[in-house]
Amino acid sequence: MHELSIARNILELVDATCHEQGYSGVETVRVNVGKASGIMTDALVFAFNCAKDETLSVNATLEIHEIPVGGRCRECNSDFISQETIVLNCPRCGGAAFEITTGHELEIFELEVDG
Amino acid sequence: MKVKMVKKILEANDRIAAGNRALLANHKVEAVNLMSAPGAGKTTLLEKTIRALDGRVRIGVIEGDIQGTHDAEVISGLDVPVVQINTGGACHLDANMISDMLQEMPLDELDLLVIENVGNLVCPAEFDVGESAKIMLLSITEGDDKPLKYPLMFQKSEVLILNKIDLAPYLDVDMEKIRSDAKKLNPDLKIFDLSARNGQGMEDWCRWLEDKVKSR
Numbered sequence: 001m002h003e004l005s006i007a008r009n010i011l012e013l014v015d016a017t018c019h020e021q022g023y024s025g026v027e028t029v030r031v032n033v034g035k036a037s038g039i040m041t042d043a044l045v046f047a048f049n050c051a052k053d054e055t056l057s058v059n060a061t062l063e064i065h066e067i068p069v070g071g072r073c074r075e076c077n078s079d080f081i082s083q084e085t086i087v088l089n090c091p092r093c094g095g096a097a098f099e100i101t102t103g104h105e106l107e108i109f110e111l112e113v114d115g
Numbered sequence: 116m117k118v119k120m121v122k123k124i125l126e127a128n129d130r131i132a133a134g135n136r137a138l139l140a141n142h143k144v145e146a147v148n149l150m151s152a153p154g155a156g157k158t159t160l161l162e163k164t165i166r167a168l169d170g171r172v173r174i175g176v177i178e179g180d181i182q183g184t185h186d187a188e189v190i191s192g193l194d195v196p197v198v199q200i201n202t203g204g205a206c207h208l209d210a211n212m213i214s215d216m217l218q219e220m221p222l223d224e225l226d227l228l229v230i231e232n233v234g235n236l237v238c239p240a241e242f243d244v245g246e247s248a249k250i251m252l253l254s255i256t257e258g259d260d261k262p263l264k265y266p267l268m269f270q271k272s273e274v275l276i277l278n279k280i281d282l283a284p285y286l287d288v289d290m291e292k293i294r295s296d297a298k299k300l301n302p303d304l305k306i307f308d309l310s311a312r313n314g315q316g317m318e319d320w321c322r323w324l325e326d327k328v329k330s331r
């Protein structure tokens with residue numbers, strides 16, 4: 001259950017940002033989670049809700065934006081997006097010489113805050 | 116009101132990991148993060164490795180366990196510095212736990228620090244602890260479907276050790292499938308076949324480790 005550690009990290013970062021910028025509470029925390037990051041999104045929401053007491057996010061909802069796995073193939077020179085969690089071959093040409101460019105994200109990108 | 120921010124969620128962990136890495140580099144200590152599922156044979160491998168490198172590489176061990184001290188007791192019987200972390204339920208070690216333990220370690224007297232992670236194929240791969248290489252141990256008794264089920268650990272590791280190969284004749288496991296799936300996930304992955312129990316293949320692995328320490 002590393003989702004609990006991840007949730008605690010999110011709550012700490014949000015609290016730190018709110019203290020820095022003078023916000024008193026949070027309504028929504030929006031995060032990007034790549035499909036290849038190894039995070040179970042349901043477990044992350046569950047962990048967030050368990051851990052949010054006594055933080056500025058106590059009334060907040062965690063909103064997860066899942067980012068698909070994407071890559072750039074050096075054999076057919078195309079960019080691709082996959083619905084899979086792992087990509088072993090370029091979906092266009094079947095080649096193996098590609099780089100994964102998206103799908104490992106794990107970041108907070110937006111908060112809805114009270115003034 | 117909307118507030119835009121871009122914060123890597125593991126930023127705090129990664130910052131502490133960078134500090135650990137710098138501290139280890141200052142003391143010229145190479146650190147490897149040994150990861151596997153429970154029962155893959157990490158402690159036996161470590162025990163045999165320490166014996167094999169006795170007199171050649173000065174090794175210290177950080178032993179991570181959810182609870183209990185059994186593995187640490189096995190290792191401390193070998194007369195190397197060992198500290199134990201009980202994560203109290205957490206399924207992985209993080210950089211902060213390692214940072215605390217580095218204070219307890221006689222770093223100036225070490226060439227190599229082995230961090231034996233908690234037995235789990237998912238979470239340990241997620242957390243940088245400041246190691247210079249991640250080593251994954253897979254027992255062939257676990258089956259040949261593991262690379263595609265747990266891709267992240269294969270992708271992040273520099274070395275894959277296939278352990279318990281002495282059992283291959285008794286198992287219905289396709290070792291070539293493990294190797295080729297693992298290589299597809301990580302073309303640079305270095306693979307060692309060995310049996311920590313009977314010593315087969317241990318030499319190649321130990322030589323790799325010794326070379327890694329020497330080239331630091």
Ligand SMILES: [Zn+2]
Nearest residue numbers: 073076090093
């Ligand atoms: Zn292609």
